[in-house]
Amino acid sequence: MNNPSRPPGARLLSVARDRLDLATSLRCGQVFHWESHGEGWIGALGDDPVYLEQVDDALWIAGAPDERVERYLALDHPLEEIVASFPQDDAMRGAAQFSRGMRIFRQPEWECLASFITSAMKQVAHITQMSLALRRSFGQPLVLGGRTLHAYPTPAAMAAASEAQLRACGLGFRAANLLRTARMIDSGEVSLEAVAAMGDDEAREELCRLPGVGVKVANCALLFGFGRLAAFPIDVWIERILRTLYFKGKRRVTPRRLREFAATYFGAYGGYAQQYLFHHARQTWGRGERGKKG
DNA sequence: GCCCAGGCCATTT
């Protein structure tokens, strides 16, 4: 039957369900601007607007070219091998089964970094609100099937704004940090191209030079934007998970101890393991954003 | 009103 929300001329790409769970991947807290649209989703791959809808073992695509979609969704990540590499404990097995098909996307580096600068002390829904507000205020308009969406503002566009304008997007105290970071990127004081060429540790250090970027935000940018699949962001959820599931009853578990454990225990695809644990906990430990099923 | 939210930063132990 026809789906009225699906733009005319949509193409079909064959992707097995267990190779990709689109909805879970979009809602797991790695990316913050996709909007539910009928049976599918609308978003931007950089400056390329796209409609995506998963039906059984197929993906409907309208807008951006297939190759760009495949790259953004990281369909080349060896998911089976990645999941098989996870440590074999009950918590990890449960998380892996709960979010089967969840992928870590290849987001544009700047968009990813900037979004996580705004993420401090905010719920995922709020981060999305701020992203959409920033896009509408400073981003390039993109048209798809008669509907307008917006690219994420470039560093130059954001650097030209005022702190008050950013605060008007709901950023609060994050506005000053984001503005200063945008100006450092725009001026070339810090180069994301250079960061992309560095090893993980050096890249993390370089990102931490930016205002509003600490180890956690840097790791998110490395994992979700720079494709560093070993990067292991430790936020309040992951810290709770590690303490509860892996350090039960232990005392004086220092941040240093947690970092060392995370780096050695979860392996080369630690970032993937982290995201599976994160999403599983958020969906099953209450709070968060239960009940909103589009 | 009260609580907390994918932290960062400066300051103090």
Place this chain on the structure above:
DNA sequence: AAATGGCATGGG
């Protein structure tokens, strides 16, 4: 190195 408090905004 580890703890502490301030920082804006919005939703439950």
